Amino acid sequence: MIWIVGSLTFWLVAWWINLALTTRGGRFASFAVPALFGITLLILWEGMVRGFGINPVLLPAPSVIAATFATEIPTLWTDFVQTFVKGALTGYVIGCGAAFLIAVAVDRSPFLQAGLLPVGNFVAALPIIGMAPILVMWFGFDWQSKAAVVVVMVFFPMLVNTVEGLQANDRMQRDLMQTYAASYWQELRKLRLPAAMPFIFNGLKISTTLALIGAIVAEFFGSPIKGMGFRISTEVGRLALDMVWAEIAVAALAGSAFYGCVAMIEKAVTFWHPSQR
Numbered sequence: 001m002i003w004i005v006g007s008l009t010f011w012l013v014a015w016w017i018n019l020a021l022t023t024r025g026g027r028f029a030s031f032a033v034p035a036l037f038g039i040t041l042l043i044l045w046e047g048m049v050r051g052f053g054i055n056p057v058l059l060p061a062p063s064v065i066a067a068t069f070a071t072e073i074p075t076l077w078t079d080f081v082q083t084f085v086k087g088a089l090t091g092y093v094i095g096c097g098a099a100f101l102i103a104v105a106v107d108r109s110p111f112l113q114a115g116l117l118p119v120g121n122f123v124a125a126l127p128i129i130g131m132a133p134i135l136v137m138w139f140g141f142d143w144q145s146k147a148a149v150v151v152v153m154v155f156f157p158m159l160v161n162t163v164e165g166l167q168a169n170d171r172m173q174r175d176l177m178q179t180y181a182a183s184y185w186q187e188l189r190k191l192r193l194p195a196a197m198p199f200i201f202n203g204l205k206i207s208t209t210l211a212l213i214g215a216i217v218a219e220f221f222g223s224p225i226k227g228m229g230f231r232i233s234t235e236v237g238r239l240a241l242d243m244v245w246a247e248i249a250v251a252a253l254a255g256s257a258f259y260g261c262v263a264m265i266e267k268a269v270t271f272w273h274p275s276q277r
Helices: 002-024 026-052 062-071 073-108 110-124 128-139 143-166 171-179 184-219 228-237 241-269
Strands: none
Touching: 026 062, 062 073, 062 241, 073 110, 073 143, 073 184, 073 228, 073 241, 110 143, 128 143, 128 184, 143 184, 184 228, 184 241, 228 241
């Protein structure tokens, strides 16, 4: 009972501090408020698990997950490299890079624009649990098949956003470039690409989440004895939920850091855009 009362008391105090920080605003508040909110959720989680005596097989306490995290760092690191670095990041670079190049070709060719984009929307709607086993059979059980799944997942969101961005400038701007006798590539470099940057980075940010999800899900359908998806499926079978939550924590941290890096690059590249002011 003391755990429940203590957790609720901390929650009330943290709520009051968050309200005070929110009214003050500023850069410090923008970091402190979400950090304090996250700590509050963890303490409430710990208090409820201990106070109500929840079976750790159903829901382990954060302290148990943290202890597992600390003792299994070598295993978690191996899984991180296998899933994120080899599978997700490789597929992300290949898929987004190919989508960008084909988007330029689509923007250049009305025929491709009319024919490829509807097909792309159809392929993007295919369920990943249906595509993953096929790609695993094609490319093998190692990280190459996981990268292939990621390529399929990130390709069309990136393609659609880039094509939309390349067409974001208005007709008067294009007419002005043609008045200056600019070639298509000059127009692309000086007009279309700068105007498309917010759309391109939108596709890149969406793809950061899809890449990690795709790599993890693909490992459920065949993997060597390492990887986040492999570890999660194996440890669930052993009812070792603390290890499962540790893997989830690694995936959440990696995905958040990946998204944050892309957002920082976007802020540096599109500093002129109203959304960054």
